[in-house]
Amino acid sequence: MRVLLVAYGSRGDVEPMVGFAVQLRALGAEVQMCAPPDFAELLEGVGIPLAPIGQPVRPVVKGVVTGTAPMPAEGLPQRAAALVATTYDAVAAVAEGFDAVVATGLLPAAAGARSVAEKLGILYSFVAYFPTYLPSPHHPPFERPGRPFPPEVTDNRALWELDFETMNVLFGTGLNTHRASIGLPPVDDFRGYVLTGRPWLATDPALSPWPEPADIDVVQTGAWFRPDERPLPADLVAFLEGGPVPVYVGFGSIPVRDSADVARAAIEAVRAHGRRVIVSGGWADLDLIDDQGDCLAVGEVNHHVLFRRVAAVVHHGGAGTTTTAARAGAPQVVVPQMADQPYWAGRVADLGIGAAHDGPTPTFESLVAALETALAPETAARAAALSGMVRTDGATAAAKLLFDAVLTAEPQQ
Structure with missing residues (x-):
């Protein structure tokens, strides 16, 4: 079996697909990925061929988040249409002879991927990494740029109906224009076309349940992890063993505004609690603020190992980081920046395994409080208890599910 994985977005979109790819290969599948070129080194390291989609996304994301190159809402339909076409071209160039396409990330990119699958007559599946990407009476959609919801509308189903209309306006026209150019008929439900009637949800049921009853048939597989046996670097091990248990601070592949101020606030807040600090640069470009010996800067390291050895994890609230910290039993401070991150901040707070920061801009005072x-003993106890409930077989379950679907020739509708 040959499977093409499509993930257009940040590291948080690509990393779970790598875990999925590893399990697919263990079952004998051949796997290739279409993703932004930012992740060529990551994919090369695990032996997954990359067909790049467009230009690097890191500069674009940084410009939007930091305000140095904001994208006006009125240009969103045009950018979405361009992403549909760019993704279609990248996927179509390599998809011949594959048996299935599995997509995630930005919806216009996934729409381009599904159009390729439709053109070739092969199975297509969509995977979400957080529940609020999927329609449900139990939660509202998040607002699209330039399309705020009317304040008088509060019913979740009514909000999802508005979201249906918004997606057709923002994304549907561009998709249908492209489909006409390749000889495919128009679609009248952009969201349903991309998500399918049976999307996958790659989240852990204990950390992030899918509430039932719902309006669509969602298959919750469990979170997708990449097996990672890398040892920690020697200098990091020496730091961990050289004093009190530290706190980790990092924002993964999410930039932040005023990164120097964020780093200073975080380091000083951790110090105020008498803790040492591990600072991960990442796309936020966090760095040390002085040369004191109680702080260590790190790059790419094995979070599955490191998070078991820290007192808390201060992070942006991506699905992967939140789940990895929960699996490690590490208390969390989530400083959400965008997209799914407010959802994960809420889950951490609701479960009592950490604190949800109010808004994306931390200060010394706000981080001291969080x-x-x-760092309270009762939070550590709840985090430790939850860690034993987090499943580790999500990617394996999804790989078997895809094999069964291909072998029984039951593409999703």
Whole structure:
């Protein structure tokens, strides 16, 4: 079996697909990925061929988040249409002879991927990494740029109906224009076309349940992890063993505004609690603020190992980081920046395994207060208890599900 994985977005979109690819290969599948060129080194390291989609996304994301190159809402339909076409071209160039396409990330990119699958007559599946990407009476959609919801509409189903209309306006026209150019008929439900009637949800049921009853048939596989046996670097091990248990601070593949101020606030807040600090640069470009010996800067390291050895994890609230910290039993402080991150901040707070920061801009005072919660003994106890409930077989379950679907020739509708 040959499977093409499509993930257009940040590291958080690509990393779970790598875990999925590893399990597919263990079952004998041949796997290739279409993703932004930012992740060529990551994919090369695990032996997954990459067909790049467009230009690197890191500069674009940084410009939007930091405000240095904001994208006006009125240009969104044009950018979405361009992403449909760019993704279609990248996927179509390599998809011949594959048995299935599995997509995630930005919806216009996934729409381009599904059009390729439709053109070739092969199975297509969509995977979400958080529940609020999928329609449900139990939660609202998040607002699209330039399309705020009317304040008088509060019913979740009514909001999802508005979201249906918004997606058709913002994304549907561009998709249908492209489909006409390749000889495919128009679609009247952009969201349903991309998600399918039976999307997958790659989240852990204990950390992030899918509430039932719902309006669509969602298959919750469990979270997708990449097996990672890399040892920690020697300097990091020496730091961990050289004093009190530190706090980790990092924002993964999410930039932040005023990164120097964020780093200073975080380091000083951790110090105020008498803790040492591990600072991960990442796309936020966080760095040390002085040369004191209680701080260590790190790059790419094995979070599955490291998070078991820290007192708390201060992060942006991506699905992967939140789940990895929960699996490690590490208390969390989530400083959400965008997209799914407010959802994960809420889950951490609701479960009592950490603190949800109010808004994307941390200060010394706000982080001192959040760390007060995260470093409390009762928070550590709840985080440790939850860690034993987090499943580790999500990618394996999904790989078997895809094999069964291909072998029984039952493409999703």
